[in-house]
Amino acid sequence: MIIDAYNNIWEASGTSDYLTAESFTPDTMIAHLDEAGVDMAVGCSLGQSIDNPYIARVVAAHPDRIIGFGQVNPRLPGAVESLRECARLGLKGIKLHPTLHGYHFADHGLLDPIFRAASDEGLTLLVNALDDPWCAPLSIEEISRGFPDAPVLIAHMGTVWNVTEALIVSERNPHIYLETSSTQLLEVQMAYRRVGPEKIVMGTDWPGSAFVLERAKIARAIPDEADRALVEGGNLARILRLGHS
Numbered sequence: 001m002i003i004d005a006y007n008n009i010w011e012a013s014g015t016s017d018y019l020t021a022e023s024f025t026p027d028t029m030i031a032h033l034d035e036a037g038v039d040m041a042v043g044c045s046l047g048q049s050i051d052n053p054y055i056a057r058v059v060a061a062h063p064d065r066i067i068g069f070g071q072v073n074p075r076l077p078g079a080v081e082s083l084r085e086c087a088r089l090g091l092k093g094i095k096l097h098p099t100l101h102g103y104h105f106a107d108h109g110l111l112d113p114i115f116r117a118a119s120d121e122g123l124t125l126l127v128n129a130l131d132d133p134w135c136a137p138l139s140i141e142e143i144s145r146g147f148p149d150a151p152v153l154i155a156h157m158g159t160v161w162n163v164t165e166a167l168i169v170s171e172r173n174p175h176i177y178l179e180t181s182s183t184q185l186l187e188v189q190m191a192y193r194r195v196g197p198e199k200i201v202m203g204t205d206w207p208g209s210a211f212v213l214e215r216a217k218i219a220r221a222i223p224d225e226a227d228r229a230l231v232e233g234g235n236l237a238r239i240l241r242l243g244h245s
Contacts, residue, residue, distance in 0.1 A: 001039040001237065002036075002039045002040075002215075002232050003039060003041065003042075003067070003202075003233035003236045003237060003242075004033075004038050004040070004041035004042065004202055004203055004204050004206075004211060005042050005126075005153060005179050005181075005202060005203035006042055006044075006126060006153070006155055006179055006181050006204065006205050007029060007041050007042055007043050007044070007203070007204055007205060007206040007207075008043070008044060008045065008046050008205070008206065008207065008208075009024060009025065009026050009029060009043040009044070009045075009054075009055065009058055009066075010045060010049055010051065010054070011023050011025075011051070011054060014049075016048075018048075019046060019048065020048050024206075024207045026043065026058045026061065026062055026065075026066055028207075029041065029043065029066075029206055029207075030062065030065050030066075032206060032211055032212075033065065036210070036211030036212040036214075036215055037215070040064070040065055040067055040233075041065070041066060041067065041204075041206070041211075042066075042068075042069050042092075042126075042203075042236075043055060043058060043059075043066045043069070044068070044069035044070070044071055044093075044095045044126070045070075045071050045095070047071070047095075047097035047099075047100035047101065048100060050072070050073065052070040052082070052086050052089065052091065053089070055068045055089075055091065056068055056089035059090065059091070060090075067092050067093075067240065067242075068089070068090065068091040068092060069091055069092060069094060069124075069126060070083065070085075070086030070089070070095070071094065071095040071096070072086070072094060072096070072114065073101040074103060074110040074111060074113075074114050075101060075102060075110065079113075079114060080113050080114065080117045083114060083123070084117060084121060086123070087122070087123055092124060092240045093123050093124035093125065093126055093153075093240070094114070094118055094123050094125055094126070095127075095128065096125060096126070096127050096128065097128045098127075098134040099128065099132050099134045099135070103134070104134055104135075104139065105134060105135035105136070105140055105142075105143060106139035106142045106143065107143075108143065111143040112143065112146065115143055115144065115146070115147040116147065118147070118150045119149045119150040122241075123150070124150070124151045124152070124153065124239055124240060125144075125150055125151070125153070126152075126153045126155055126179070127140055127152060127154055128155045128156070129154050129155055129156055129157075129158050129162065129166070130158075130159065131156075131158065131159055131160045131161050131162055132158075136158065136165055137154055137158050137162055137165035137168070137169040137170075138165050140152060140154060140176070141169040141173060144173065144175070145173060148173075149175070150175070151176075151177065151239045152173075152175060152177065153177050153179045153201060153239075154166050154177070154179060155179045155181065155203065155205075156179065156181055156182040156183060157178045157179065157180065157187060157191065159182055159184065159187055160184075163187050163190065163191075166178055166191075167190065167191060167194045167195060170191075170195045170199050171194060171195050176199075177199050177200065177201050177235065177239065178191050178199060178200050178201070179200075179201050179202075179203040180200065180201070180203055180214065180217070180218065180231075181203040181209060181214065182205060182209070183217075185217055185221055188200070188217060188218065188221035188222070189221045196227075197222060197224075197227035197230045197231050197235075198230060198235060200222075200230075200231045201231065201236045201239070202214060202215070202218050202231050202233070215232070218231055218232060
């Protein structure tokens with residue numbers, strides 16, 4: 001199966017000129033999945049507008065196509081309970097967006113409870129780390145190394161300037177993986193050589209990019225068919241224990 005690790009789905013809200021005033025629905029995303037030959041994809045809320053119940057409803061309507069990830073803001077009271085509610089809703093992971101929610105990732109007081117609860121609930125953590133001083137890969141490692149049972153996907157591999165850190169962190173932590181959305185072709189090639197196909201997961205960050213473009217990038221970076229199968233779905237299926245109770 002071809003499985004994409006990072007995308008966003010939301011209903012319009014407010015009047016912002018940036019993203020949230022326009023809906024990007026599961027039906028639209030599924031049409032784009034079909035165009036690219038992608039079987040399933042992770043869907044989560046925008047950092048600007050967390051709506052975990054909506055994601056759960058989307059998954060219930062499209063269980064064979066969309067894998068739900070919830071999202072929490074660790075700064076808010078009740079964040080741990082919100083995470084546990086995501087697990088009760090059947091979501092498979094939790095997205096964290098330090099930049100939009102205003103915290104530095106190397107904050108044990110905020111993040112240890114989140115990682116502990118994710119570990120307890122069997123949830124994967126997706127950390128938005130797009131060239132961001134709020135969540136440099138070494139900061140992600142600082143928290144994550146205390147919770148090796150909670151898999152972590154470093155979204156965007158820290159591109160542009162933090163890719164080298166991301167490679168180091170993934171290489172020395174078996175439970176930390178690199179997600180490819182927004183990365184350059186060369187960066188995926190670097191990751192393939194450095195950490196191998198078992199530590200990379202394909203993501204598109206739809207609607208920011210297109211599934212067909214991400215698959216073309218992965219095909220160019222990883223010519224070996226068996227290795228590419230791991231990156232395009234095999235690894236994520238294993239991490240999320242898809243098909244297992």
